[in-house]
Amino acid sequence: MEKTPGVINERSVGLVNTRHLIFEKFTFRSGRTLSPVTLAYETYGTLNRRKNNAILIAHALSGSAHAAGYHSPHDAHPGWWDIYIGPGKPFDTGQYFIICANVIGGCSGSTGPSSINPETGKPFGLDFPMVTIQDMVNAQMHLLSHLGIEKLLSIAGGSMGGMQAIKWAIVYPEMVNSVIAIATSASLSAQGIALNEVGRQAIMNDPNWNHGDYYDSKGPDAGLSLARMIGHITYLSDRHMHEKFGRRFQKEDLPLSTFKNEFMVESYLHHQGNKFVDRFDANSYLYITKAIDYFDLKKDYGSMHEAFANVTANFLVISFTSDWLYPSFQSKEIVQALRANGKNVMYTDIETDMGHDTFLLDYEPLKKNISNFLKREFERISKE
Amino acid sequence: MNALEYPGHDLIIAETAPGTKVLDLGCGDGKLLDRLREQKQVTPYGVEITEAGVWKCVEKGLYCYQGDIDEGLSDYKENSFDYVILNQTLQITKRPAYVIREMMRISRNAIVSFPNFGYFKTRLQLMIKGRMPVNILLPFEWYETPNIHHLTIRDFRDFCEKNGYPVKKERHFSITYRGETRISSFHPNMFAQYGFFILNGEGFAE
Numbered sequence: 018m019e020k021t022p023g024v025i026n027e028r029s030v031g032l033v034n035t036r037h038l039i040f041e042k043f044t045f046r047s048g049r050t051l052s053p054v055t056l057a058y059e060t061y062g063t064l065n066r067r068k069n070n071a072i073l074i075a076h077a078l079s080g081s082a083h084a085a086g087y088h089s090p091h092d093a094h095p096g097w098w099d100i101y102i103g104p105g106k107p108f109d110t111g112q113y114f115i116i117c118a119n120v121i122g123g124c125s126g127s128t129g130p131s132s133i134n135p136e137t138g139k140p141f142g143l144d145f146p147m148v149t150i151q152d153m154v155n156a157q158m159h160l161l162s163h164l165g166i167e168k169l170l171s172i173a174g175g176s177m178g179g180m181q182a183i184k185w186a187i188v189y190p191e192m193v194n195s196v197i198a199i200a201t202s203a204s205l206s207a208q209g210i211a212l213n214e215v216g217r218q219a220i221m222n223d224p225n226w227n228h229g230d231y232y233d234s235k236g237p238d239a240g241l242s243l244a245r246m247i248g249h250i251t252y253l254s255d256r257h258m259h260e261k262f263g264r265r266f267q268k269e270d271l272p273l274s275t276f277k278n279e280f281m282v283e284s285y286l287h288h289q290g291n292k293f294v295d296r297f298d299a300n301s302y303l304y305i306t307k308a309i310d311y312f313d314l315k316k317d318y319g320s321m322h323e324a325f326a327n328v329t330a331n332f333l334v335i336s337f338t339s340d341w342l343y344p345s346f347q348s349k350e351i352v353q354a355l356r357a358n359g360k361n362v363m364y365t366d367i368e369t370d371m372g373h374d375t376f377l378l379d380y381e382p383l384k385k386n387i388s389n390f391l392k393r394e395f396e397r398i399s400k401e
Numbered sequence: 402m403n404a405l406e407y408p409g410h411d412l413i414i415a416e417t418a419p420g421t422k423v424l425d426l427g428c429g430d431g432k433l434l435d436r437l438r439e440q441k442q443v444t445p446y447g448v449e450i451t452e453a454g455v456w457k458c459v460e461k462g463l464y465c466y467q468g469d470i471d472e473g474l475s476d477y478k479e480n481s482f483d484y485v486i487l488n489q490t491l492q493i494t495k496r497p498a499y500v501i502r503e504m505m506r507i508s509r510n511a512i513v514s515f516p517n518f519g520y521f522k523t524r525l526q527l528m529i530k531g532r533m534p535v536n537i538l539l540p541f542e543w544y545e546t547p548n549i550h551h552l553t554i555r556d557f558r559d560f561c562e563k564n565g566y567p568v569k570k571e572r573h574f575s576i577t578y579r580g581e582t583r584i585s586s587f588h589p590n591m592f593a594q595y596g597f598f599i600l601n602g603e604g605f606a607e
């Protein structure tokens with residue numbers, strides 16, 4: 018099938034490459050050490066002389082280092098946050114230096130369960146160490162040292178990306194000027210864990226999964242695709258699904274006497290599932306969802322208040338009213354802990370029907386607030 | 402600066418000591434906080450219910466929380482702020498007694514200003530016309546007013562006395578035809594359009 022190439026215009030960062038940083042060794046929170054470890058990353062814009070315009074973008078569950086621009090002129094789609102990153106966009110590459118890295122444990126160029134274990138010459142599979150949000154942050158920290166950046170203007174992310182952003186501000190307070198945390202939480206709800214577990218079970222119950230050892234044969238595509246379908250249900254709101262698909266059929270004239278007649282929403286989910294297996298590794302899906310589930314600031318620091326006690330960054334926290342996966346009250350918990358600690362925080366609960374995935378969509382209120390926040394933070398830092 | 406559009410701002414700015422920490426409850430578009438930062442070098446914080454207001458605050462670089470004003474006040478420690486401001490907002494709060502109590506706890510100075518329902522024109526409208534007053538202070542018809550707790554200057558004084566809140570200063574005022582703020586010290590409950598109180602919150606750290 019002929020693909021229509023995306024548009025490269027003056028608002029696009031244009032053609033970009035994923036680069037790879039290899040560091041000698043990396044010790045996970047679990048205590049395991051791997052060596053060497055690769056981190057895939059991309060950068061857009063230019064680091065200024067004072068090195069105070071760097072922004073780290075942290076991706077969500079299924080993201081990659083490819084946040085903006087195109088890898089080739091024939092690419093149908095740009096990077097996952099291209100709407101927000103580029104010249105004149107909220108993460109303005111004319112002003113800021115933007116960095117995005119694939120998380121450790123991922124499958125888009127960074128070391129993860131599908132990478133070759135140098136000790137055995139075979140992919141790690143389930144031999145890969147458990148990954149935590151903190152591990153993702155530590156790996157990014159190596160990247161920043163490599164790039165010679167001592168302090169970030171900001172770190173931004175939605176969903177799991179927001180968890181990384183918050184963790185950054187807590188663990189390396191001296192390195193973070195500001196945080197943009199979107200549709201995120203200090204810990205996933207029981208409902209969120211439940212849905213992640215159903216996804217994991219879909220993978221593990223696929224006979225092709227074979228306890229994670231499937232790299233020489235056909236992988237657990239059916240399971241991974243099903244996991245992705247479940248995920249996509251959680252990213253949308255009831256209302257948005259209704260508006261987007263309603264009860265319409267893919268083909269209106271088929272008789273209802275067979276299973277073959279597809280509702281548009283079914284077709285959408287199948288499409289998302291099928292598309293996903295081409296680019297994502299099932300074991301990575303298991304590891305990363307578990308990292309999300311285990312993330313718990315309250316538990317790690319004793320209380321929310323304690324968790325944010327040493328933070329120095331200024332925060333912009335954004336939630337969406339129709340997000341039921343990371344509901345607004347969870348963002349408020351973060352904001353309240355920051356306020357109680359006397360920290361600087363802006364919080365807006367944006368009214369939208371588009372659910373959790375709003376942060377990936379072309380949405381003016383989100384663009385405007387990110388853009389204004391960064392502008393002010395950059396002004397403030399430039400005066401220092 | 403239009404005093405009519407932003408009643409109380411000039412007075413609040415005049416009463417605020419420089420370099421202090423200020424929380425504005427119901428800060429709207431952040432106009433007051435912005436002026437306080439500019440003219441008095443305060444560290445400003447705000448709470449605002451509307452998206453539009455909060456987004457304006459983000460634009461101005463003001464740290465603002467989108468929510469009900471009584472939401473999350475309990476997060477703050479005793480005497481966290483030099484001033485907590487409740488300007489033209491008391492009459493629309495759901496739990497005014499709770500809000501004032503929390504203001505007393507978290508601030509050294511609680512500044513409260515509200516449209517005075519005892520103002521003679523308001524009284525006359527009700528008495529002579531027999532209709533709910535609609536005027537420059539209370540520009541809403543009864544069916545669309547956000548005001549749910551009307552009060553007079555005398556009511557608020559009684560309220561403070563009853564709860565043991567020490568009144569530090571009263572600066573009741575009206576807005577003149579030329580749009581200027583004028584202090585009304587002569588029978589304010591009758592002749593001041595707005596009540597203006599500064600309460601001493603120092604001793605209210607529980």
